[in-house]
Amino acid sequence: GAVVSQHPSRVICKSGTSVKIECRSLDFQATTMFWYRQFPKKSLMLMATSNEGSKATYEQGVEKDKFLINHASLTLSTLTVTSAHPEDSSFYICSARMGHTDTQYFGPGTRLTVL
């Protein structure tokens, strides 16, 4: 149980294009999903908290207009990187929290490369 999927696993895009990443909880309902960014050999940096049916809460320094988050259902959250630039290249990982527990279950991550 507690499986989280992410799609796509890898994406290469040209500078200036937008990329959408999907995060799904496959066997449970996730009232809250989190989006993280991880640079090579670095820790996970929380970007935003996504609650179903409401606006995402962004961490300080994260541009909400650049990283659009939508949490339309209890099993799906999307992150759209708008007008991507090479500095946005990173490993993006989502996690989902089951109910009101504290445990977060992580997706397999999406490696974004912007040329």
Next chain:
Amino acid sequence: GQQVMQIPQYQHVQEGEDFTTYCNSSTTLSNIQWYKQRPGGHPVFLIQLVKSGEVKKQKRLTFQFGEAKKNSSLHITATQTTDVGTYFCAGSSNTGKLIFGQGTTLQVKP
């Protein structure tokens, strides 16, 4: 803001040796969680500690939560090559957000 410091950053051990990573938070935590990330993979949940002074064991792994709920440790007895990876602690505050430590990357020489 809340910070979680983790040491050491890297550890190389001979197979069979023990390994310990330590985590310290700048604030009192509601709980602490430990994750393992293999090279090229994503973090996988290992355990959650909630109570002050709590000790939990998973086979060769022993997890401790400090009395003040501000520090934690993960100890691996008799490491194996399958233990290779980066171990992250993550402190949970009352907001439910996880603040990750920097991680300790473990290399095990066979």
